[in-house]
Amino acid sequence: MTGNENPYLPELVTVMKVIDETPNIKSFQVVFNDTEKMKNFKFEPGQVGQLSVFGVGESTFVINSPPTRMDYLQFSVMKAGEVTTALHGIYEGDVIGVRAPLGNWFPYQDMKGKNILFVGGGIGLAPLRTLILYMLDNRADYKDITIIYGSRTPPDLCYKDDLKEWEERSDVNLILTVDNEFPGWEKRTGFVPTVLKEEAPKSDNTIAITCGPPIMIKFVLQGLAELKFPEENIITTLEARMKCGIGLCGRCNLGHKYICKDGPVFSLKQLKELPSDE
Amino acid sequence: MADKGYLPKEKIKEFVEALGKDAAVYAPCLEGDTIIFRQYTADKEISLDRPANTPPKGAIYPQCETLLSFEFKKDAATPQKMDVELKANTDFPKAVVFGGRPCDAKGFTVIDRVFVNTDTADPYYKKRRENTTIITKCCNSPYAGCFCVGVGGGPASREGSDVVMTEVDGGYYLEAVTEKGKAVMSLSMIQDGSSYEAKAKQANEKATGAVRNPFPADARISPELFDSGDFWGRVVDKCVSCGACTFLCPTCYCFNITDEQAITTGERIRSWDSCMFQHFTLETSGHNPRPAKYKRFRNRVGHKFSYYPEKYDGAIACTGCGRCIRYCPVSVDISEIVGYLKDPKADPKQWAADKKDAKN
Numbered sequence: 258m259t260g261n262e263n264p265y266l267p268e269l270v271t272v273m274k275v276i277d278e279t280p281n282i283k284s285f286q287v288v289f290n291d292t293e294k295m296k297n298f299k300f301e302p303g304q305v306g307q308l309s310v311f312g313v314g315e316s317t318f319v320i321n322s323p324p325t326r327m328d329y330l331q332f333s334v335m336k337a338g339e340v341t342t343a344l345h346g347i348y349e350g351d352v353i354g355v356r357a358p359l360g361n362w363f364p365y366q367d368m369k370g371k372n373i374l375f376v377g378g379g380i381g382l383a384p385l386r387t388l389i390l391y392m393l394d395n396r397a398d399y400k401d402i403t404i405i406y407g408s409r410t411p412p413d414l415c416y417k418d419d420l421k422e423w424e425e426r427s428d429v430n431l432i433l434t435v436d437n438e439f440p441g442w443e444k445r446t447g448f449v450p451t452v453l454k455e456e457a458p459k460s461d462n463t464i465a466i467t468c469g470p471p472i473m474i475k476f477v478l479q480g481l482a483e484l485k486f487p488e489e490n491i492i493t494t495l496e497a498r499m500k501c502g503i504g505l506c507g508r509c510n511l512g513h514k515y516i517c518k519d520g521p522v523f524s525l526k527q528l529k530e531l532p533s534d535e
Numbered sequence: 536m537a538d539k540g541y542l543p544k545e546k547i548k549e550f551v552e553a554l555g556k557d558a559a560v561y562a563p564c565l566e567g568d569t570i571i572f573r574q575y576t577a578d579k580e581i582s583l584d585r586p587a588n589t590p591p592k593g594a595i596y597p598q599c600e601t602l603l604s605f606e607f608k609k610d611a612a613t614p615q616k617m618d619v620e621l622k623a624n625t626d627f628p629k630a631v632v633f634g635g636r637p638c639d640a641k642g643f644t645v646i647d648r649v650f651v652n653t654d655t656a657d658p659y660y661k662k663r664r665e666n667t668t669i670i671t672k673c674c675n676s677p678y679a680g681c682f683c684v685g686v687g688g689g690p691a692s693r694e695g696s697d698v699v700m701t702e703v704d705g706g707y708y709l710e711a712v713t714e715k716g717k718a719v720m721s722l723s724m725i726q727d728g729s730s731y732e733a734k735a736k737q738a739n740e741k742a743t744g745a746v747r748n749p750f751p752a753d754a755r756i757s758p759e760l761f762d763s764g765d766f767w768g769r770v771v772d773k774c775v776s777c778g779a780c781t782f783l784c785p786t787c788y789c790f791n792i793t794d795e796q797a798i799t800t801g802e803r804i805r806s807w808d809s810c811m812f813q814h815f816t817l818e819t820s821g822h823n824p825r826p827a828k829y830k831r832f833r834n835r836v837g838h839k840f841s842y843y844p845e846k847y848d849g850a851i852a853c854t855g856c857g858r859c860i861r862y863c864p865v866s867v868d869i870s871e872i873v874g875y876l877k878d879p880k881a882d883p884k885q886w887a888a889d890k891k892d893a894k895n
Contacts, residue, residue, distance in 0.1 A: 262658065263603075263623050263658050264655045264656075264657075264658075265602045265603065265623070265658075265792075265803070265805075266603055266621060266623050267621065269619055269621065311605040311607070311619055311621075311794065311796070311801060311803075312605070312794050312795075312796030312801045313794055313796075314792070314793060314794045315792065337819040337820060338819035341819070350615070350616060351617070352617065352618060352619045354619070354621070471822060496818070497816065497818065497824065498815075498816050498817065498818045498819075500790065500791055500792045501790070501792065503653075503655035504649075504653070504655065505649060505650060505653075505655070505657055505788070505790075506789060506790050506791070506792070506808070507788065507789030507790070507808075507810060507838075508789065508808075508810070508815055508816050509816075510834070510838070510842065512758065512837070512841075512842050512845070513841075513842035513843070513845040513846045518655070532758050532837065532841075532842075534824045534825050534830050534834070
């Protein structure tokens with residue numbers, strides 16, 4: 258819910274900071290122009306927002322800053338289509354629109370006292386980031402935290418400052434990989450699903466959360482099944498073409514569920530119960 | 536206020552003009568040999584002879600509408616900063632939908648469940664719906680392709696209507712269904728209708744018995760029947776993905792949102808879209824969950840006969856108006872396809888072969 262009577266009416270926000278994450282991904286830190294709205298804004302890790310560039314349109318992005326750090330909301334945008342290209346032309350100080358929070362969130366309350374395994378690829382780290390930071394801000398509530406994250410090349414890794422910090426922390430096990438050998442890269446190489454197989458994390462009392470390109474997710478899900486993760490302990494967050502973000506416009510459905518409203522977070526168990534477009 | 540009345544045929548124009556005094560009246564208007572719902576003006580000819588080619592959906596849910604307008608503004612004191620001003624459209628005048636059929640009125644109830652009865656209601660549809668009175672003409676006899684009784688409706692169904700009119704003795708017997716409808720009955724040209732009640736009831740029963748029912752047991756499809764891509768492939772082989780079925784459907788509500796900008800002002804516009812179009816689900820990356828025609832068609836039938844019922848207590852998102860059958864350029868027949876899926880003896884793989892035999 259947007260807290261607005263009109264769910265289509267965006268809130269105006271000012272872009273405070275633009276971060277070049279990778280050659281084609283930028284992060285935008287925004288604050289509401291209405292300071293009261295900023296103070297009262299609440300969301301849960303995994304919820305998304307619609308960013309508006311007026312005159313171009315809207316697209317859906319996850320809020321990848323955690324609810325424990327409310328100085329700003331952060332969204333990361335890969336330059337791909339019309340709206341994302343327009344967003345890449347936005348400067349600090351520019352005004353854009355946000356409709357948020359939308360959708361459901363990671364069941365982080367149910368994950369307390371468990372080991373957490375994050376498996377991410379490329380910009381798929383964005384939705385995981387909000388939960389990782391939330392968990393690090395409530396570190397005592399969770400047991401071992403393992404993050405397997407990869408991208409095509411080292412420059413394509415998102416959130417390099419976070420990665421550096423997580424690497425240095427003794428209470429986080431971060432495994433980074435890139436697809437192929439790369440000059441100056443001394444860490445692992447290989448696709449994320451392969452690294453997952455090699456690492457073979459234990460499925461006992463462990464929740465796996467994965468996000469990345471569809472093909473990566475497909476093989477990660479297979480890999481987790483081989484590692485005997487029960488389907489209800491495998492969580493993913495989905496993407497689809499969306500317009501309204503409130504379950505009305507009809508395009509992001511999986512059977513009777515709408516990714517924008519009933520999702521984007523689903524367990525593998527839930528997904529298997531829905532009709533597939535395959 | 537009376538809840539029953541009689542309107543002689545020659546008073547229809549007068550009635551519609553009286554309704555139009557403080558509301559926009561949408562009525563089936565004759566244009567060449569087609570009947571289209573238009574906002575009534577004195578130069579138009581209303582035709583109640585057969586169901587209109589278009590449903591009246593657009594009266595409450597326009598094909599294109601402005602959701603909000605925006606304006607870029609600069610303050611002389613801060614020339615380096617550009618502000619944006621947003622204004623939501625709140626102009627929802629009173630309206631009347633006159634002369635739709637029970638299937639058309641029921642179409643609005645299908646959309647209501649999605650757009651109104653939710654925690655994120657669509658304010659544009661909701662307010663227009665509240666401001667609209669629906670006066671429906673019951674059908675005397677079924678029209679080609681109609682199958683309303685197969686999906687829980689009927690030629691005299693009251694669902695979604697504020698007033699229903701039944702053709703009797705050179706006029707119409709009117710019955711108010713809601714409080715909004717009762718207000719209409721106070722108009723001066725409405726006469727006492729009590730002597731026509733029995734006749735109207737008889738006419739409605741006769742019409743109900745005459746409508747074909749392609750799904751005698753239940754129209755809902757179970758999800759297991761959706762698996763055969765082979766079956767769906769054959770069913771829609773001839774479909775040209777034109778989207779006519781969705782644009783003429785009284786229940787289809789999928790939409791697109793786009794921005795239009797001219798210099799410093801612009802509008803965010805909502806327009807009907809169609810799940811039959813390849814680009815409907817096409818993502819920027821090139822990934823498309825429903826790239827094949829049969830996947831899109833399966834989703835459309837699935838939405839109406841399986842997903843929607845799953846979400847809304849078994850209600851079917853099809854009113855059996857028959858328009859998608861009548862106006863499909865390649866004669867795809869949704870009632871035939873659902874009927875076939877419903878027949879437990881049917882082997883979907885044989886469907887195309889059977890059809891071929893039947894035609895020869």
